[in-house]
Amino acid sequence: MISSKPLDIPCSLQERKVLEKIALAAHELGVPAYLIGGFVRDKLLGRRTKDMDVVCVGDGIALAHKVAESLGNNIAVNFFKTYGTAQVKWNDLEIEFVGARKESYRQESRNPEVVAGTLEDDQNRRDFTINALAISLKEANYGTLLDPFNGLADLDKKIIRTPLAPAQTFSDDPLRMMRAIRFASQLQFTIEATAFTAIQENAERIRIISQERITDEFNKIMLSPKPSVGLDLLYKAGLLKIIFPQMIDMVGVEMYEGKGHKDNFYHTLQVVDNIAENTRDLWLRWAALLHDIGKPATKKFEPGHGWTFHGHDAVGGKMVTRIFTRFKLPLHDKMKLVKKLVELHLRPISLTKENITDSAIRRLLFDAGDDIDGLMMLCEADITSKNKTKVKRYLENFELVRKRLKEVEESDRIRNWQPPVTGEMIMETFALQPGRIVGDLKSAIREAILDGEIPNTYEAAYAFLLKKAGALNLTPVK
Structure with a gap:
């Protein structure tokens, strides 16, 4: 019995059940089958994996249908006849089937010419020795690890x-x-x-x-x-x-009059590592990668002071759109998030200074919105000094900023805030058409609230509107 034979890799009971059904189906079809690639590698490394790749010396699509039938419950088979591949999903496992093949390439393309082959041919075409490991599902040597290139030793080394x-x-x-x-x-x-x-x-x-x-x-x-x-x-x-040529522009240190700047490339890599310790969010990691991307374009030596990068946050924000377009990354919410964080990444640092007003805190909360926590995470990751005392001081300062942000948010509720008097209300109050005057009045109300000049209430905002409108000789319609 196949089920009585051990496997050379650790598997759950569910995984063993599936492998036994694959082995039985392959036996009934008369096609030798093997578990191969990443699943074998990751199991040997103790990594979690749910993707099985099965190669058979024969028709992989036919084997997939046979296995799906044995698993029951009308399990669908997604297959691609052109490529000779098929996929079956069962519980949380995704099993891909393909016939063993031999490949040859043309110089101008990575798409190979494919012909049917043996298991040896299929292992030869694998990219790395650790991905050429296979487990036999044949009855004669079921569960045996087949390792023609010493991939197991490479895993160990x-x-x-x-x-x-x-x-x-x-x-x-x-x-x-x-x-x-x-x-x-x-x-x-x-x-x-x-x-x-x-x-x-x-x-x-x-x-x-x-x-x-x-x-x-x-x-x-x-x-x-x-x-x-x-x-x-x-x-x-x-x-x-x-x-990614823009990253290369950050490499290296330039010296002038005995003054140099840090290597912004390796600084950036450290920032990405720092943020990776706290989040698996891909887009926060991209924000870390791009936070200083505008520095090469803004680098300038100022005599008596040294190297400066004034405006690199704004320049970097503009570069985000071009980079996301080139990489064919999402150009809506994800790009806007990264752009916002790049443009704002210097703001919290300025708030670590003494005598920062509530107005400055309100403006940061307003501009960052729900992304304020990600922004603070990026700013803390941006501390790469080897001076432990300096790092400790910066982190303590950021903790104070977090406290101030929380206090102002609790009292003013500015995050994702919109002024209590809208543009539509202004137009209705004064019988105005959309235009610059409406925008100016709305902006004035917003700025007055952010500056703490008036409370964040409808009554105060409306009274302020009437005052501003009066200065423009506007009167409310009855």
């Missing part, structure tokens, strides 16, 4: 290595260069020296990859436990200057 010659591997499919760096960043592994050299030599080949695929891998690097690992590897490999 924490090495990213290609099954075949790395130069050929990366030239065939240049996206594998991004994947190598992504795995190094996610798993905290080291890319083998010859493989990394091959990435450097083939970096220009990344240009044939679609932006969507590049962005997908880049975002996975951004979501890794310590994103700086992958970002630094992208830089050293020569890939970053191709896919």
